[in-house]
Amino acid sequence: MSALSQWIEDFEGNEMPETIITSGKGGWVNIQGSKPAYEAVSGHSCLNLGHAHPELVKSMTEAMETLSYCSPEHLSPASIALSAKLDELLGGDFMTKYSLSGSSANETALSIARRRWRALGKPEKTVCLSLDRSYHGNLGQAQFVTGFEAFRVEGRPDSPEFIHVSSARNADTGATYTLDEIEQQLEQSISTIGADKIACLFVEPIGFAGGVIVPPKGYLKLLRTLCDKHEITLVVDEVITGFGRSGTWFAFQQEGIRPDIVTMGKGITAGCFPLAAVSVDKAIYDDLRAHKVPLKMVITMAGHPVGCSIALKAIEIVERDGLCQQVTVNSQLIHAKFEQLIHQPTIFEVRGFGHMWALEFCEYNGHTAPHIAEKVAQQCQENGCIVAAADGVIRINPPLNISVEECDGMLLAIVEAVEQISHELLI
Structure with a gap:
């Protein structure tokens, strides 16, 4: 067996040795x-x-036999139950919008963050901040949110709507910045751009793809404080770090903060089915609904009942064991x-x-x-x-x-x- 017709390369565009x-x-x-x-x-x-995993295989089989598809404009018992479970794990008062991958979840989160400020009468708040060693996907607008140069999509133009600020680690020396240094750098960036133009800040609690960047304790609390101060939507990307990989359900919970938006994928189904999710603070959802600012984002396979059933079982196993x-x-x-x-x-x-x-x-x-x-x-x-x-x-x-x-x-x-x-x- 040989992959003569399949195109495969790594993040950096290198051809890979044939590993089947x-x-x-x-x-x-x-x-x-x-x-x-x-x-x-x-x-x-x-x-x-x-x-x-035998329990996930059984869950997948039973779900497929029960309901093999459900339009994202409709509800299924599995999607309802998973939304409720995610709300519980996140701490309550979150509304979940399903997506298909980490990239599409982050793109959805970006759209929600910008529409939030439009609903609140601040349409000029459109700039997205993210970190220079970040990875948030390489499709659609998520590729612009990604800051890590090694994973940058070739030919992607720079955009004034997407600005990459320093992560918690100096990319040149490898030294971790102190909280005071991080605060000074962010305040300077926000001042230069203008807080009245910034819609959101994307952050991974651990920058895994960017080199496993572990920020100093108090980092997420600092970001939460700065986002509150400057009216910036805090988006925490838990696509890699979520569902137990940090030792808590979500890595942001290690600092006891509450994000405005949380994006999820990968481990949500333990890798057994394509599924992702965006959980939004209910206050933001209520603002969008009250001001009649729809999201207008329908993804055919989002909230697939089989994927949601698998996710529920995966969560159950992690809890039980x-x-x-x-x-x-x-x-x-x-x-x-x-x-x-x-x-x-x-x-x-x-x-x-x-x-x-x-x-x-x-x-x-x-x-x-x-x-x-x-x-x-x-x-x-x-x-x-x-x-x-x-x-x-x-x-x-x-x-x-x-x-x-x-x-x-x-x-x-x-x-x-x-x-x-x-x-x-x-x-």
Whole structure:
């Protein structure tokens, strides 16, 4: 079997070596012509419960037999129940609009944020702020919200409606800014643009795709305060970080804030079905309805009853099996193991928490960081572990239900790969 007719490349436009995944069970996949490997990046940050979870398979089958489709202009019992469950998990008084992917969820959130200010008589508030290392998708207007240059869509023009401000980490030095420095930078940006022109600020609690950027504690509280002060809609992108990956249902809950809008995808169905959602503070929804400012956004497959049924079952499993708490325990194990690598000459930094980790490499013995990261990723796969490499950083975010034995094996495969490549490059 060979993919002669399928176009495939990575985020940076590079052609990929032909890796054909033939089957999967739990966290493991079978690769044509190679040995089985563990999904240390949960597929694409979405397989929260691994492959072929029997309860999800049963839920999918029963849902398909009951109602195989429902127009997004109608309701299904599953979509109603999921909306109610999301409202509960988010803290109450949220209205949910379904979407199809993280990109489309963020595009929907952008439209809602801008229409909010139009409804309130401030149509000039249209500018969208996001972070310079952010990733919010690469379709439609979401590609403009994305700030990470490595993932920038080729040919995308700059737009004065989309301004990328500094993330919590200095992209040049790797140093994390203090809260005071972050506040000064944001206040300066807002002053230069004019708060009367800014509609929203998009933020990921952890910038996973951008290199697993972990901001200082109090970061989201600071953003909430600044957004309130300047009348800016705070959009928290939980497409990757949501549904337990941080150790809480949503990563923003670790700081006890309330976003205006939350976007979700990937893990909402544990990667078993395309589904995304945008949950909006009910006060914003009420303003739009009261001022007769419709959203006018209908997506054919949004709120699919099969996807909503799977999402409900996935949430039930995470709750029942205490997987949020288990992620917190695993976080300590992962950190302790990766700390063994900080003395390797190829390693610049180890960072992360929960099930979101990064190994950042540095130039070594004439080899660039991206080259080293790619070689380590290849060695990891040979060791039976799939990781993701881009921009000199390896990203790791395993399924939430990883066993102790699987976690030990995953970490051993990664550590041995780093040590082996570091030794080879020394020669």
